[in-house]
Amino acid sequence: MKGSTRGRFITFEGIEGAGKSTQLERLRQRLHAEGRDVLVTREPGGTPLGEQLRELLLDPRVGAMAAETELLLIFAARAEHLRAVIEPALERGVWVLSDRFTDASFAYQGAGRGLGAQRVAALENWLQGDLRPDLVFLFDVPVLTGLERALARGKRDRIESEDMAFFERARHAYLERARSGSGRYQVIDAAQGLDAVGAEVDLAWDAWVRKLACKGDGSV
Ligand code: Z5A
DSSP: OOTTTOOOEEEEEOSTTSSHHHHHHHHHHHHHHTTOOEEEEESSOSSHHHHHHHHHHHOGGGOOOOHHHHHHHHHHHHHHHIIIIIHHHHHTTOEEEEEOOHHHIIIIIIIISOOOHHHHHHHHHHHHTTOOOSEEEEEEOOHHHHHHHHHHTOOOOTTTTSOHHHHHHHHHHHHHHHHTSOSOEEEEETTSOHHHHHHHHHHHHHHHHHHHHHTTOTTO
């Protein structure tokens, strides 16, 4: 794949109610208005099979499942998503915006469910090879604020029904990954109002695109 023509892979992460889906849609509209070719997708999901797996994973009637089962179902959906959607789009030079990706597995299954980062990393390396997001927006919000926002929206799905400690572990893991120094994370203070969060996203986006342009990236 030529560096100059490959698309870019941007993911939106955070605990529930952080506002990532709202901000993804806002950025999509901006990029569309600027004439950029973008594809919006989500995890778990993004393909017909992935969406069926998503229903299974989130349906409260399914009840408890082994943490390993949950992780493997998520990676089964991800394998399909990668091969059928993400990789072909990047090859075509399309910029992909995904509502969650593998950082969520580190946060929710690795930390939340206690499976540990090593197991998640093993699956990540096997399925993704070198593929990692080029940019990760991490919307950080106190757990209570996120849960209140999500609750105001109505019924909670199977994973949303977990307790506060589960989401605290997930939030902490997200922040640890952002601090890991890979340089691809942009932590956004998502406790602010919608417009302030959007302004922070715009600033981070502009700085990132400028950085790509300085490196002489032909896809910018
Ligand atoms: N999951 C996993 O366990 N492992 C994995 O590897 C992957 C996923 C990929 C589904 O994800 C579940 O899958 C998720 C993790 C698990 N379960 N949980 N928890 P999802 O992304 O589809 O579901 P979600 O995280 O529950 O989405 P969410 O609650 O919709 O969160 P959000 O996208 O960050 O928020 P939003 O939809 O943009 O906003 C939520 C509400 O808050 C809405 O009414 C907004 O108008 C409001 N909002 C948003 N921003 C603000 C601000 N700044 N101020 C005030 N109100 C706001």
